[in-house]
Amino acid sequence: MNTAPNSNQFNSYLIGAPNAQPGPAQTFPTPAATRDTRPLPSVRTFDVFDTLIARRCVEPAHVFEIVGKHAGLSSFAVARKQAEAKVAQHPYNLDMIYDELAVALHLDPLQASALKALEIDVELEQVIPIAENMARLRHGDVLISDMYLGPDIIRRLLDKAGLDKKVSLVVTSDGKRSGAIWPQAQANLAIEEHLGDNAHSDVEMPRRFNIPNRHTTIFGLNPVESVLMQIGLRQLAELCRETRLSTWATDPRSRTAQVVQASLNFPIMLLASVALARLAARLDKRSILFSSRDCDSWMPLFEKVSQRLGFTCQATYFYTSRLAKMQPSASYTAYAKRLFSDDAVIVDLCGTGWSLANFAARLGLRNLPVFFLHKLPTAPAYEAMAATPQTCQFHTVISPTETGVENTVLEMSNYATHGMVEDVRMLQDFAIPVFAKDSRPAETLAIVQAQQDCFATAIRLMEKYDLHDVFALDDASLVAVSTALYGMLTQQTELRSIYGSSHTAEETDVRRALGCA
Incomplete structure (x- = not known):
């Protein structure tokens, strides 16, 4: 990932003619540190999976069965669950799961990469919107997801499900579950309400930080x-x-x-x-x-x-x-x-x-x-x-x-x-x-x-x-x-x-x- 240039580098990019060599580094006076008194932006926060989007196949683990069927690997679903359980003791992502899975299934890097791509394709094929909760989104709201899939993949899933609002996406491994994300969020945002499906991560943990919250269960099967x-x-x-x-x-x-x-x-x-x-x-x-x-x-x-x-x-x-x-x-x-x-x-x-x-x-x-x-x-x-x-x-x-x-x-x-x-x-x-x-x-x-x-x-x-x-x-x-x-x-x-x-x-x-x- 590219890193942002420091202030001196940034100044040198702007000073001088297009082909001129940068001049000596210049310094500028820094204003005295002052407390930011601007009001925090008022937003609502939302969980993503089983709140804004769901899987057509209902259970997340059923995705693994579909991947195994497509790949012709009868042992895939069980091995995939075991691999995630093994790395889930610490912050983890999809790459780490597949590193563990490659060892368990004796996959070479090309095979592991192909299986990982197949899982992402199946997730994209299976995604469906939860229209009732999607309709609650406003421009500027914030989505917070504890998920092994990266933000780029989650964005693709949301786009396919019809997301039409300009919202921010924060992806953590266990920020909601542990509660670590909420003090950070409160330092930057005035949270009106959080909506999510998980009783612990989306209800109990926000409540500990006095964040209004609402539980949604409409993603599940009705009677x-x-x-x-x-x-x-x-x-x-x-x-x-x-x-x-x-x-x-x-x-x-x-x-x-x-x-x-x-x-x-x-x-x-x-x-x-x-x-x-x-x-x-x-x-x-x-x-x-x-x-x-x-x-x-x-x-x-x-x-x-x-x-x-x-x-x-x-x-x-x-x-x-x-x-x-x-x-x-x-x-x-x-x-x-x-x-x-x-x-x-x-x-x-x-x-x-x-x-x-x-x-x-x-x-x-x-x-x-x-x-x-x-x-x-x-x-x-x-x-x-x-x-x-x-x-x-x-x-x-x-x-x-x-x-x-x-x-x-x-x-x-x-x-x-x-x-x-x-x-x-x-x-x-x-x-x-x-x-x-x-x-x-x-x-x-x-x-x-x-x-x-x-x-x-x-x-x-x-x-x-x-x-x-x-x-x-x-x-x-x-x-x-x-x-x-x-x-x-x-x-x-x-x-x-x-x-x-x-x-x-x-x-x-x-x-x-x-x-x-």
Whole structure:
């Protein structure tokens, strides 16, 4: 590392013409030493790992398993942990770990260097942001990390995770753990608060120096992710966690909707997509019609899943509603007739099938294949108006007799931002949907948009996972896991408090328009 020139050297660089030789050393009077009375800069300090960034693979030690797998060294993970433990008795860094590891694994310098570079690459590949804590950063804040990785590597990790603030980074071997860093920091900074994940280094030690602090644990697995991990769906658990950590909203209600999406609704819809693709393949149906509005987010997820499974099909957003099917215009009837080919299967989130079965009868169809995530039992009020004809073949993940699940929260979790479809007009061969006026308040639609954006984030992050554990589930396991998650979703009363009034108002209007008491 270059050292700064002393004052005389610095003066000689500035005096004289560009090519002139330096003159005799000059001295300048030094002002009398005075105490710096300027106020200390007010900052917040942050831990880095598991506070601002996390690892996709959750446990730090899992990085070593990935490195060993890439390198073809089955003994690497154990040897890497042992090497770090051996040097950790004193201040240490990554180079010292690999010096010890080279001895343990009988590596020559080139091999050790290649393995060290591979570990850094894996860390960079595994880094994910913790958006909630990243959002707290301000320009001028200070990051303090006890870490064997050097500051340059940590900066690269932060940059990849999307750090967009001008912050300082202090890296020590055990400055936080020992507490040695805090008196030094207090001599130069007015620390408003420290945020970190480690109960000792980030909470207890700052407290000893009267530094306000806050503990964060959001990096870990939440209860749903833990269950998924325990039943062998590790990649799904990691994907749900990464989606949760990568999203953030300052509005508490929007954040609640995001967490429900990441932890419950997305995995349910992923499992349902696998079940749907398998059904369509068995039935040899290649035109998959996703009913509006409930399937707005589902359709792009299904397209990704069908591609992964090698199932070639055409997914179409089917403009429909109970009202459009039960009171169809001539143009709507013509629109549906074109879609309801012999190659089609109709998809909906949930329902009794009443309006679709009656509409199929109007079209003169029989054995129309229909896939519901949750097939509901028949509704007496509907049956009193018109009995459900036997025109559809219903397939479902969650059966009508399943207890402990309720479709209202499932519908709320899959809201679209557009209004109900009232009709479809045909302009040549092109369908023009006619949407009802959406009476939902702007703040409600903003929450719907937040949960849709979270769902889209999960779809985007799927590219990081092969999800073999999900695709390998048999049909019975798909149903069992979906049912368990659906039961947890049903218990999310927060969504009822957010959407309950608007949901009830629209349902009342639709039933009134249908003539249903």
